[in-house]
Amino acid sequence: MDKPIIANREVTKHILNTFKLRADKKLGQNFLVDEEIVRKIVEATELTSEDTVLEIGPGLGTLTQALALSEANVVAVELDKRLIDVLDKTVGEYKNIRVVQGDILKVNIQETVGAPTFKVAANLPYYITTPIIFNLLEQKLPIERIVVMVQKEVAERIVAKPGGKDYGVLSVSMQYYTEPEIAFLVPAHSFMPAPNVDSAVIVCKCRKEPPVDIVDEKIFFRVVAAAFSVRRKMLSNSLRNMGVSGDDVKAWLERAGIDGTRRAETLSLDEFAQLTNTFKK
Ligand code: SAM
Numbered sequence: 001m002d003k004p005i006i007a008n009r010e011v012t013k014h015i016l017n018t019f020k021l022r023a024d025k026k027l028g029q030n031f032l033v034d035e036e037i038v039r040k041i042v043e044a045t046e047l048t049s050e051d052t053v054l055e056i057g058p059g060l061g062t063l064t065q066a067l068a069l070s071e072a073n074v075v076a077v078e079l080d081k082r083l084i085d086v087l088d089k090t091v092g093e094y095k096n097i098r099v100v101q102g103d104i105l106k107v108n109i110q111e112t113v114g115a116p117t118f119k120v121a122a123n124l125p126y127y128i129t130t131p132i133i134f135n136l137l138e139q140k141l142p143i144e145r146i147v148v149m150v151q152k153e154v155a156e157r158i159v160a161k162p163g164g165k166d167y168g169v170l171s172v173s174m175q176y177y178t179e180p181e182i183a184f185l186v187p188a189h190s191f192m193p194a195p196n197v198d199s200a201v202i203v204c205k206c207r208k209e210p211p212v213d214i215v216d217e218k219i220f221f222r223v224v225a226a227a228f229s230v231r232r233k234m235l236s237n238s239l240r241n242m243g244v245s246g247d248d249v250k251a252w253l254e255r256a257g258i259d260g261t262r263r264a265e266t267l268s269l270d271e272f273a274q275l276t277n278t279f280k281k
Contacts, residue, residue, distance in 0.1 A: 006062040006090055007038040012192055015060050019086050023193055027080055028125025031059050032149075034190035037201075038066045044183050044203050045121045045147045047072040052115035056104045056122035056132060056148075059083060061090035063123055068094040075113050077104050105135055110142075117142040123149040126195070130154070130170065137177040137206075146178065146204040155182050155200035167265045168231070172224050175269060176211065178204035212273035220276040227264035227272070235267075236260030244281065252278060 004011050012033050016022070023029035032038055041063060047053055049071035058064040058076035060083065067074045074097045078084065087099045100112055105128065120143055124132060129150050136143060150158070158174045159182055160166035174180050183201045188194040214220045226241035235258065239249045253260040255278040258271055267275075 003065070003090075003093065005035055006060060006065050007032055007035040009033040009192060012060060012062070015086065015090060019082075021082060021086070024080060026127075028057070028127045029059060029080070030123075030126075030191040030193060030195045032062045032123055032190060033192045034186075037186055037190050038063055040184060041121060041123075041147055041149070041201055042066045042070055044201065045070075045119055045145065047119065052113060052118040054109070054113050054118055054120045056120065057125050058087060058091075058099065059123070061087050063121065064091050064097055064099075065094070067121055068097045071096065072119075073115070074098070075100065075118075077102050077107060077112065079103050104132055109136070109139065117144055119144050120146040120148065122147075126151055126154075126197070134173070137173070143206050145206065147183070147201065148204075149186060149199050149201050151195075152185060152198040152200045155202050158202055158204075162266055162268050164265070169224055169228050172269060172272060173221070174204065176207075176220075178206050180204040212269050214273045214276045216276065219279055220272065223275050223279065224264075224272055227267065227275075231264060234261050234263060238264060239275075242279070248280075252280065 006012065012031050023031065045053060047070040051072040053067055053072045053074055055064055055067060055074060055076040058078050064074060064076050068091065076097060077100045078087065079102065081101060084099065084101050091097050120136060136146065157166045157168060157170045158180050160171040181203050183203045186199040186201060188198065222242060227235060227238050229241045230238045235253060236249055240246060250260060256274045258275065
C-alpha cells in the first residue's frame with residue numbers, strides 16, 4: 001500500500017485543508033506530525049499480527065496508520081463525528097482498521113474491541129487523561145499494555161515514588177494496576193497545533209496480580225483517597241476522613257504499625273495495604 005505517511009506536517013495540513021477542518025481545542029485535538037515519535041509509540045506498544053490494539057482518538061489517522069502497518073488489528077474510537085469521513089479517506093483502505101464513532105468514556109470497551117486480550121495505544125486528549133486511564137483500569141479489562149501520550153507533568157505523577165510532591169492518588173493507583181514507566185519525552189513542536197505543555201509517552205505494563213495483598217480493594221482506594229485528601233496534614237488527622245474518630249484512628253495506626261505523624265506522600269504501596277488490612281469501622 002503506497003499511501004502517504006500521515007505523520008507529517010504537510011500531509012496533515014493538506015488533510016485539514018481538503019476537509020475544511022480546524023483542530024477542535026475543546027476535544028484536545030493536537031495532531032502528531034512527527035513520524036519518528038509515531039514510530040516510537042508503535043515500537044513501545046510491541047505489536048504482532050496476533051494482537052488487537054485499541055486506539056483512543058485516532059484524529060486524522062496518523063497513529064492509526066502506523067499501528068496498522070504493524071499488522072495488528074486496530075480498533076479506533078473517535079468522538080468527533082467530523083473525523084469519521086476523514087478517517088474513511090485517510091485509512092479506510094487498511095483492512096485491519098475498524099473505526100468506531102463514540103465517546104471512549106461511554107462505549108462498552110470490551111464489546112467494541114471484541115478480542116479476549118488487547119493493548120491500548122493513544123495520543124490522549126489531555127482534557128480527560130485521568131478519567132480515560134481510570135476507566136480502562138477500574139473495569140479490569142483484559143489489557144496487556146497501555147502506551148499513551150500524556151502531559152509530562154501527569155507522566156511524572158504517574159511514575160512518582162513515595163517522598164516527593166508528585167506522589168499522590170494517581171501514582172498509587174497506577175502503580176497498583178500497572179508497572180508504569182516514562183518511555184520518552186515529546187516536544188510541543190511534534191504536534192499541530194502545538195500544545196502549551198510538554199508531553200511524554202508512558203508505557204504501563206498491566207499487572208496480572210496486584211503487587212500487594214489487600215482484603216478489600218474498595219477500602220484500599222478509600223484509604224488512599226482519605227490519606228491524600230489533606231496532603232499536608234499528618235495521617236492521624238487525614239485518616240479521620242474515613243469517618244472514624246481521632247481515638248479510633250490512633251488505635252488503627254498502632255495496629256498497622258505506622259507512625260501517625262507521617263504524611264500520605266511518604267507511604268509505600270505496602271504501607272497503604274497494611275492500613276487497609278487493619279482498618280475497622
Ligand atoms: N491520534 C491523533 C494524533 O495522534 O494525531 C489525534 C490525537 S488528539 C491529541 C486526541 C483525539 O481524541 C482527537 O481526535 C479527539 O477528537 C479525540 N477525542 C476527544 N475526546 C474523545 C472521547 N471522549 N472519546 C474518543 N475520542 C476522543
